[in-house]
Amino acid sequence: MTIHEDAVTNPSNGPHLNDLVDARIEDAGRRGLLRGGLGLSAMGFIGGGTGLLAGCGSDDSPAPTAVAGTTQTAPVALTRPTALGFTPVAKSVADSVSVTAGYTATPIFKLGDPMTASTAAYRNDGNDPAASFATRAGDHHDGMHFFPLDANGQRSTTASDRGLLVINHEAITPAFLHPAGQTISGTGNAAVRTSAEEVLREFYVHGVSVVEVRRATNGTWSYVQNSSFNRRIHTLTDVVLAGPAGRTATMATKYSPDGSRTRGTLNNCGNGYTPWGTYLTAEENWAGYFRRIAAVDDPKRNAKEKAQNARYGVAGTGRELWATVTPDTGDDLYGRWNAESRASTPAGDYRFAPNTYGWIVEIDPYAPSSQVKKRTALGRFAHEGAWPAKAVVGKPVVFYMGCDSRNEYIYKFVSARNWDAADANGGIAAGDKYMDDGKLYVARFNADGTGTWIELKFGTGTLTAANTTYAFSDQADVLINARIAADAVGATKMDRPEWGAVDPVTGAVYMTLTNSNAANRTLASTDAANPRHYNDVKGTSTNQFGNPNGHIVRWVEPNGDTSATTFNWDIFLFGARATANAANVNLSGLTAENDFSSPDGLWFSNKGVCWIQTDDGAYTDVTNCMLLAALPGTVGDGSTKTITNTDSTGATKQVTTRVGAAPGTAKLRRFLVGPKDCEITGVAETPDGQTLFINIQHPGEDTPISAIANPAAFTSHWPDGGLARPRSATVAITKNGGGVVGL
Ligand code: FEO
Ligand code: CA
Ligand code: CA
Numbered sequence: 001m002t003i004h005e006d007a008v009t010n011p012s013n014g015p016h017l018n019d020l021v022d023a024r025i026e027d028a029g030r031r032g033l034l035r036g037g038l039g040l041s042a043m044g045f046i047g048g049g050t051g052l053l054a055g056c057g058s059d060d061s062p063a064p065t066a067v068a069g070t071t072q073t074a075p076v077a078l079t080r081p082t083a084l085g086f087t088p089v090a091k092s093v094a095d096s097v098s099v100t101a102g103y104t105a106t107p108i109f110k111l112g113d114p115m116t117a118s119t120a121a122y123r124n125d126g127n128d129p130a131a132s133f134a135t136r137a138g139d140h141h142d143g144m145h146f147f148p149l150d151a152n153g154q155r156s157t158t159a160s161d162r163g164l165l166v167i168n169h170e171a172i173t174p175a176f177l178h179p180a181g182q183t184i185s186g187t188g189n190a191a192v193r194t195s196a197e198e199v200l201r202e203f204y205v206h207g208v209s210v211v212e213v214r215r216a217t218n219g220t221w222s223y224v225q226n227s228s229f230n231r232r233i234h235t236l237t238d239v240v241l242a243g244p245a246g247r248t249a250t251m252a253t254k255y256s257p258d259g260s261r262t263r264g265t266l267n268n269c270g271n272g273y274t275p276w277g278t279y280l281t282a283e284e285n286w287a288g289y290f291r292r293i294a295a296v297d298d299p300k301r302n303a304k305e306k307a308q309n310a311r312y313g314v315a316g317t318g319r320e321l322w323a324t325v326t327p328d329t330g331d332d333l334y335g336r337w338n339a340e341s342r343a344s345t346p347a348g349d350y351r352f353a354p355n356t357y358g359w360i361v362e363i364d365p366y367a368p369s370s371q372v373k374k375r376t377a378l379g380r381f382a383h384e385g386a387w388p389a390k391a392v393v394g395k396p397v398v399f400y401m402g403c404d405s406r407n408e409y410i411y412k413f414v415s416a417r418n419w420d421a422a423d424a425n426g427g428i429a430a431g432d433k434y435m436d437d438g439k440l441y442v443a444r445f446n447a448d449g450t451g452t453w454i455e456l457k458f459g460t461g462t463l464t465a466a467n468t469t470y471a472f473s474d475q476a477d478v479l480i481n482a483r484i485a486a487d488a489v490g491a492t493k494m495d496r497p498e499w500g501a502v503d504p505v506t507g508a509v510y511m512t513l514t515n516s517n518a519a520n521r522t523l524a525s526t527d528a529a530n531p532r533h534y535n536d537v538k539g540t541s542t543n544q545f546g547n548p549n550g551h552i553v554r555w556v557e558p559n560g561d562t563s564a565t566t567f568n569w570d571i572f573l574f575g576a577r578a579t580a581n582a583a584n585v586n587l588s589g590l591t592a593e594n595d596f597s598s599p600d601g602l603w604f605s606n607k608g609v610c611w612i613q614t615d616d617g618a619y620t621d622v623t624n625c626m627l628l629a630a631l632p633g634t635v636g637d638g639s640t641k642t643i644t645n646t647d648s649t650g651a652t653k654q655v656t657t658r659v660g661a662a663p664g665t666a667k668l669r670r671f672l673v674g675p676k677d678c679e680i681t682g683v684a685e686t687p688d689g690q691t692l693f694i695n696i697q698h699p700g701e702d703t704p705i706s707a708i709a710n711p712a713a714f715t716s717h718w719p720d721g722g723l724a725r726p727r728s729a730t731v732a733i734t735k736n737g738g739g740v741v742g743l
């Protein structure tokens with residue numbers, strides 16, 4: 001489990017669903033409906049034959065409209081395969097990639113790999129020059145997408161032997177990046193980084209890589225070191241702040257006094273892609289990088305600014321202490337990470353620099369010199385990614401998004417303009433057209449299996465200047481402070497939304513809720529959509545209460561209308577040990593062949609296979625993180641269940657939830673297990689489905705810094721083996737002899 005991802009800054013106390021659940025059970029009891037599935041069959045939850053579920057794959061729904069220029073959507077109604085075509089792989093704690101029999105998994109792009117002809121080979125001893133990282137693979141590979149290239153180097157929708165991988169580099173494992181970890185002097189608020197070289201190296205290894213990859217005639221994949229498409233985007237890259245919050249007063253910094261630009265992108269976690277051929281990268285745990293000592297700075301701030309910093313967690317020394325390097329450069333290379341009010345005006349310092357992070361960022365990989373843009377219409381939070389609904393000509397473009405922190409929310413964006421297939425190769429200009437103007441919604445999951453998308457629109461409901469908790473001033477204020485707006489409208493607090501994915505067969509949207517703990521998913525706050533509070537015994541630790549194994553929620557909007565403001569939901573899968581209590585914990589009937597914990601990455605192949613990746617710290621006494629494949633059914637294909645939760649005091653609470661049909665090992669099985677201390681994240685495929693790319697992030701990250709001089713004590717040496725320092729890397733997976741991966 002990656003560190004730094006657990007900050008909880010949501011103090012609002014309105015939107016837990018337990019009260020609704022209790023009210024509904026009481027109400028249903030009065031009406032004698034408890035034995036009748038809470039009346040849900042009448043609402044289309046069970047059976048799937050009513051209008052609420054029409055358009056989600058039923059035989060009589062119209063065939064989806066063909067979409068030109070996209071590779072992720074089905075050209076015609078797609079039938080999901082009926083069986084997975086591989087043998088489940090066993091759980092493992094070995095320091096190796098364990099892939100199912102008959103497949104080959106090859107690391108092809110590793111931390112430090114040179115991305116120009118003149119960049120030296122990676123030494124991997126901590127001494128590679130900092131400046132060289134401007135043209136090397138970054139660290140902590142995360143979200144990723146494959147953009148096909150034809151033989152002429154032009155954008156293709158079908159090429160499967162050549163393309164551009166765009167890869168996020170979320171964070172760093174400091175122990176292995178420098179000679180002996182970070183050089184720090186002093187402690188607490190007085191701690192400072194004393195090596196500018198090390199900090200510069202860290203500036204470059206965060207961000208995004210665009211790298212060309214090719215498959216040789218013998219089937220072997222490799223990256224192209226001297227490709228003219230290769231590009232690094234990092235914390236020093238100039239970025240435009242596009243959309244309604246750009247060029248506004250609270251985006252002003254010394255770098256860009258008019259608030260039109262910022263420098264860099266950071267903590268790029270999950271991702272997305274657009275129907276017009278661009279990549280979306282998500283800024284997740286950016287808040288922790290800024291230095292802002294609250295006791296020093298709060299007295300200089302007004303009430304709204306204090307509320308903003310509190311809600312987004314901008315407080316502390318900065319996780320990597322970047323602001324502490326002295327002397328600074330003329331362009332504030334280090335001081336721009338200090339978010340304290342220090343000058344007479346915001347344009348004289350970086351007090352509002354945090355407002356320029358926390359966005360969905362658009363990159364055109366096919367145009368190496370194109371401007372990078374942050375799309376502010378999609379709201380500012382701890383973005384995990386942005387996943388498009390199937391683009392339909394004449395309909396708005398829709399993206400689903402999650403805010404990855406405990407008790408945070410699920411959002412969607414609906415464009416103002418309708419999709420025109422002529423924009424299929426539109427690049428960043430198409431992004432200007434579709435992503436700078438639209439409606440931002442946040443999700444409320446009702447206890448009855450329905451849900452509501454609530455628009456975050458200034459001037460409506462509680463989003464006005466009259467709000468006594470937080471006086472909203474305009475739509476830019478709502479977007480920059482989307483978490484505060486979502487609190488105000490009563491959205492549903494979820495168990496850490498990670499990746500989403502849209503099922504090409506049914507149009508249903510799946511989203512992983514990776515886990516929560518006892519403090520954040522208390523017994524009292526369990527609700528229909530986040531229903532579990534239990535103890536998962538880990539090794540000798542007998543106190544792992546909350547929802548430590550996570551679950552995967554899914555929903556579908558009525559009649560295939562992705563811009564609708566209502567939806568129906570259920571829970572596709574519950575993470576659990578196969579040995580856990582079947583009535584209250586292992587609700588999806590997981591077995592030794594498919595049990596998992598902490599789902600994170602999620603991807604639907606264009607054949608309809610659902611790939612699930614884990615980023616886990618709960619089940620790691622038994623297994624390293626893994627990749628599984630599933631063949632899901634439809635929203636509402638299971639049943640309602642009432643479970644009994646138990647907390648550490650022995651107190652109990654019953655919650656009624658809706659559980660998707662148990663897939664069994666025929667339709668859910670483990671495909672791959674990663675090396676020590678890694679998470680499996682990032683997933684992309686070639687259009688022919690014959691190559692799957694995944695990322696292995698932070699192998700060996702639990703190695704104590706005290707072991708850095710003793711390579712034999714590193715917890716991992718993957719992928720280079722021997723006594724090498726471990727490296728995050730992209731892995732290409734193919735079926736021996738060819739064929740679609742997983743089937
Ligand atoms: Fe960076 Fe949400 O995982
Ligand atoms: Ca991570
Ligand atoms: Ca993640």
Ligand code: CA
Nearest residue numbers: 498514600615
């Ligand atoms: Ca995670």
